[in-house]
């Protein structure tokens with residue numbers, strides 16, 4: 727273990743209602759709420775974890791998926807280290823919109839080399855009985871659109887949620903060019919970004 731902590735920003739994008747807030751809440755607080763309100767703007771939570779011997783403070787940004795909140799969420803894309811593209815397996819339209827979410831992120835985050843940027847794809851709500859999107863179709867999309875890792879998750883049942891976030895961390899750490907940008911200090915330098923485990927802008 728290096729003894730140093732890196733602050734990583736990951737952002738959840740995807741259509742309204744696919745379960746972005748639920749995934750963040752399940753991962754950070756281990757709670758699930760069946761009556762969540764739509765997110766307005768963005769919210770974030772921090773979680774400390776260790777991945778392959780690296781100490782990481784993961785700053786998870788949850789965005790509003792509804793189109794009417796576009797101008798409230800896009801200013802927060804910049805500075806993201808990884809983007810979690812999320813759809814719901816019981817909503818084929820949310821799957822079809824994935825390409826648009828990726829484009830929106832690349833544009834507003836001003837990603838210079840999209841082919842090198844770490845994306846992870848989450849097919850959420852795998853606990854449902856009536857799927858509209860198969861795992862096979864999702865994997866194929868991931869393969870054809872940048873070879874992104876794919877995780878089938880359920881925020882409700884806590885299936886693969888931690889695995890997906892840990893994969894995001896691994897992808898960031900594995901990106902060679904990230905190394906020089908990581909904040910390596912003995913304590914986390916939170917001055918660059920908001921400090922507390924709290925929500926904002928909603």
Ligand SMILES: Nc1nc2c(ncn2[C@@H]2O[C@H](COP(=O)(O)OP(=O)(O)OP(=O)(O)O)[C@@H](O)[C@H]2O)c(=O)[nH]1
Nearest residue numbers: 742743744745746747748760765791851880881882
């Ligand atoms: N069955 C099931 N329902 C889920 C799951 N995750 C979220 N939900 C439900 O789906 C609804 C929407 O969840 P949210 O987490 O608010 O979705 P969101 O993507 O954050 O939505 P926006 O804030 O509008 O962008 C809520 O009623 C959740 O309880 C899941 O894994 N399985």
